[in-house]
Amino acid sequence: MEAEPVTRTNDPRATEPRGYRPGYEVVAEQIVRLIAELEMSPGDRMPTEKDLAARLGASRTMVREAIKILSATGRVSAQKGRGLYVADGEGVLGATQFGGFFMPTNLDHIFMLFEFRRVQEIAASRLAAAQASPAELRVIEAAVQTCRHGYQAGNLAEFEAGDDAFHLGVAAASHNFFLVAAVREARRLQRQASVIGIRGVGGHAAEAVEEHDAIYRAIRDGQPDAAADATVVHLDNTLKDYRQEIQRRLFGAALGE
Numbered sequence: 724m725e726a727e728p729v730t731r732t733n734d735p736r737a738t739e740p741r742g743y744r745p746g747y748e749v750v751a752e753q754i755v756r757l758i759a760e761l762e763m764s765p766g767d768r769m770p771t772e773k774d775l776a777a778r779l780g781a782s783r784t785m786v787r788e789a790i791k792i793l794s795a796t797g798r799v800s801a802q803k804g805r806g807l808y809v810a811d812g813e814g815v816l817g818a819t820q821f822g823g824f825f826m827p828t829n830l831d832h833i834f835m836l837f838e839f840r841r842v843q844e845i846a847a848s849r850l851a852a853a854q855a856s857p858a859e860l861r862v863i864e865a866a867v868q869t870c871r872h873g874y875q876a877g878n879l880a881e882f883e884a885g886d887d888a889f890h891l892g893v894a895a896a897s898h899n900f901f902l903v904a905a906v907r908e909a910r911r912l913q914r915q916a917s918v919i920g921i922r923g924v925g926g927h928a929a930e931a932v933e934e935h936d937a938i939y940r941a942i943r944d945g946q947p948d949a950a951a952d953a954t955v956v957h958l959d960n961t962l963k964d965y966r967q968e969i970q971r972r973l974f975g976a977a978l979g980e
Contacts, residue, residue, distance in 0.1 A: 747788035748792070755798060768808055843905045844893070844906065850902070852944075
């Protein structure tokens, strides 16, 4: 597999060796940069896989794998019999016209996304603890129970539906529609990792259920500081799961597993 060495980050949170990146991830980022350099817009037809491989100095196989990632993350639309087209990114944070991109296999991008989620969701939980209505509390409590039942039944789809409803319910209870939009968008980006098989709640699913419950109880009891603290614990533990899963995949690929 083709790969590219990566400069180590100085981020104190990233303690694992990180000298390897899959070739498809490198090529995917090169394709995103190429789209920006060519000033292409959503709907524009892109070069063929063959042309991209020649332009980027990569194999057709590597380009094909990169296109799969970009298709899953809403950057490229691969239309059978017609070719490749620039997609709209399905949201402001992922839109290529802003010159930014999110790669769900890039550990630095996952870190940055969770930093962003921390800012949003700490603020949302604090505000929710101060002003959630009885109806909004019922929505959040129901989401906690959905997650719990999904975990106990081994139903991943139910668990994830409850997880979405919980975080969006807390955001809605903040009574700030900007926070609601930001939380929804950040979760959309996070789900892109799930599309390619990387899931954030793995080994700590049981704990995640209790973490949701702790956030809910702090909001219900009108305790902004406790709600914020519980939110930090939950997001940090979820990030830990993402980091372990990505590292497992990267090291596995490096060893040829």
